[in-house]
Amino acid sequence: MKVSVIGLGYLGATHAVAMAELGHEVVGLEPDPKKLEALKAGVLPFHEPGLDEALSRVLKTGKITFQAEHNHHSASADLHFICVGTPQRSGSDAADTSYVMAAAKALAPHLRPDAVVAGKSTVPVGTATELQKVMTEITGFDVNLAWNPEFLREGTALEDSLRPDRIVVGAWNEHSVEVIKAAYAPILNLGTPFLVLDVPTAELVKVAANAFLATKISFINAMAEVAEVSGADAVSLAKAIGYDERIGNKFLRTGIGFGGGCLPKDIRGFMARAEELGVGSAVEFLKDVDAINLRRRDKVVALAKSELGDVRGKRVTMLGISFKPDSDDLRDSPALEIAQRLSREGAEVTVHDPVSLSALAEKEPALGREADLVEAVREADLVILGTEWKQYKDADPHALGAVVANKTVIDGRNVLDVAAWQSAGWKVIALGRSIQNG
Ligand SMILES: NC(=O)c1ccc[n+]([C@@H]2O[C@H](COP(=O)([O-])OP(=O)(O)OC[C@H]3O[C@@H](n4cnc5c(N)ncnc54)[C@H](O)[C@@H]3O)[C@@H](O)[C@H]2O)c1
Structure with missing residues (x-):
């Protein structure tokens, strides 16, 4: 054909x-x-x-x-x-x-x-x-x-x-x-x-699927908010509920939430279209899904501030800037928004990402960029893991710890081996968890 x-x-x-x-x-x-x-x-x-x-x-x-x-x-x-x-x-x-x-x-x-x-x-x-x-x-x-x-x-x-x-x-x-x-x-x-x-159903299938996936992610992130104030652990909670095959364990990872060129704009577009059709209340819950998602970004900014005090002049390294691994798509990326907000408040932000640095140079040239992982964290006052690239999960916390100014990491994706990082001397902060740091 x-x-x-x-x-x-x-x-x-x-x-x-x-x-x-x-x-x-x-x-x-x-x-x-x-x-x-x-x-x-x-x-x-x-x-x-x-x-x-x-x-x-x-x-x-x-x-x-x-x-x-x-x-x-x-x-x-x-x-x-x-x-x-x-x-x-x-x-x-x-x-x-x-x-x-x-x-x-x-x-x-x-x-x-x-x-x-x-x-x-x-x-x-x-x-x-x-x-x-x-x-x-x-x-x-x-x-x-x-x-x-x-x-x-x-x-x-x-x-x-x-x-x-x-x-x-x-x-x-x-x-x-x-x-x-x-x-x-x-x-x-x-x-x-x-x-x-029929045609309307085919049009709806995609936005409905994205609305469901976004809801699932925001559900576990809502549980993370509750866990954070009650001493519970949202990662274990997700694992425990995920064994129920009606729930399943996919898309149940707490973290800084969804982004990209589809999910955020698709749920917003769905709400706007439903409103035009007079059934806005049917998908009004997506407002909360969106709000929960965006609150995770606020949470990381707040955690960074509570670790750094005055962020002005402090060196922050963002590990991963794309909205997901194996992509250089920066559209509505949670990691990018967090990096931009900290930079606007006066932090010196350096970004490391295996493939997205040239896309970043085009989109946000003001942020620092470093292609070498060890160089990226050198003298950092705070490290934030923003995208769950495999190389960050596999990184040697001893090697990175040897060059930073302060061994504190915020794991925005809950992928680091907490015990390994702690035994290398790091303070590990993760979303939805109350990790005891010695
Ligand atoms: N990116 C994904 O993972 C994905 C997955 C499923 C569905 N979608 C949907 O697919 C659509 C495209 O998404 P994308 O991520 O590829 O967007 P994109 O912005 O990467 O690509 C759109 C392309 O269309 C081109 N374009 C604009 N107007 C044009 C015209 N009149 N004639 C020809 N080309 C034109 C643009 O220059 C651009 O290269 C969106 O509706 C998106 O929601 C995307």
């Missing part, structure tokens, strides 16, 4: 490479000249394990090409995937669907009547109906639009794309379902569940 992938960010670039890996002829469209040139040169504009090798591999086969705008090449595709961003609108909680609308309008004049358009971006319920109407007005024929939400996770994006838990399609006609099914045939042949739904 010939497919176009419109918008080549974290989702689109991964999807384009995955489609080429499945053997399709792929044309990727991306208006950002920097990203476009990088992709053409075989360089991934962000960090995603395994995706750069896969990109080089598919570029060599000639199965994938990249361009800025539609032309005869993209117009001949059987299937067009819309993968553009839907960020939080500025000054509002709602999702900004203007990029999706712009992508649909730009595509419409080039559409073949039998081609199918599959939206993959996460959108407020009702968006597909609006897009279908606009595209049909432009083309003069009934456009085959379907919604095919994406569940990939940054850090394991390619694997998630090639071996997803399920593929969901919401469509208005059988032809759209068949074309999308054909595109995913090699994945479906592995036995992957294929769910055909």
Whole structure:
């Protein structure tokens, strides 16, 4: 098949490479000249394990090409995937669907009547109906639009794309379902569940899934707040309740909470859309989910201040700055917000991260950056673990302790071996726990 992938960010670039890996002829469209040139040169504009090798591999086969705008090449595709961003609108909680609308309008004049358009971006319920109407007005024929939400996770994006838990399609006609099914045939042949739904349900599946995951994380972080004032231990609590298979132990780790380009803006967009539909109270609890999540950042800032006293001029090292490990995505990263707040209050913040320092230099050049772990903590008055990169879990507390000014660490992700760090002389502070330091 010939497919176009419109918008080549974290989702689109991964999807384009995955489609080429499945053997399709792929044309990727991306208006950002920097990203476009990088992709053409075989360089991934962000960090995603395994995706750069896969990109080089598919570029060599000639199965994938990249361009800025539609032309005869993209117009001949059987299937067009819309993968553009839907960020939080500025000054509002709602999702900004203007990029999706712009992508649909730009595509419409080039559409073949039998081609199918599959939206993959996460959108407020009702968006597909609006897009279908606009595209049909432009083309003069009934456009085959379907919604095919994406569940990939940054850090394991390619694997998630090639071996997803399920593929969901919401469509208005059988032809759209068949074309999308054909595109995913090699994945479906592995036995992957294929769910055909109505369009509004397909749009809702993704925001509902993200709302659930965010709630689970905030639930255990709410327990952490209670544990912190009652001498209980939220890590043990999570373990104990997680044995119940109705609860499960995934997404039950207390810490500085969720971030990234999806969960925070998706729950806010969901609340805003529900409000528009007159059912705001149905998802009002997500306000608390969001607030609990953001309070964890306040907690770390407060802990840092209580350790440092006046933070001005104090040296703070942030270990990890991306919103999760195996990614350099800094969008709404809890570690970044904490680092920015301490820096604004006068601390000298140095950031270490295995892959995100160049992304940080672009986004927040004021923060100090150090690529060597030992150098990053040298003379630090306080170390904060902000992202659970494996190399921090494996770090030698003796080696790090030998160069810091003060052996105090705030484990924002509850991943350090507390006994090992304490026996190397560190004071360990962790969220949701009352750790006795000698
Ligand atoms: N990142 C994830 O892990 C993930 C997972 C599942 C779903 N999603 C959803 O996928 C969508 C994209 O997310 P992302 O993280 O890839 O965002 P992103 O910002 O990394 O990528 C969006 C890309 O679209 C491009 N773009 C904007 N307008 C365009 C247009 N009119 N035509 C063509 N390209 C255009 C941008 O230049 C950018 O490169 C969002 O709705 C997001 O919620 C993301």
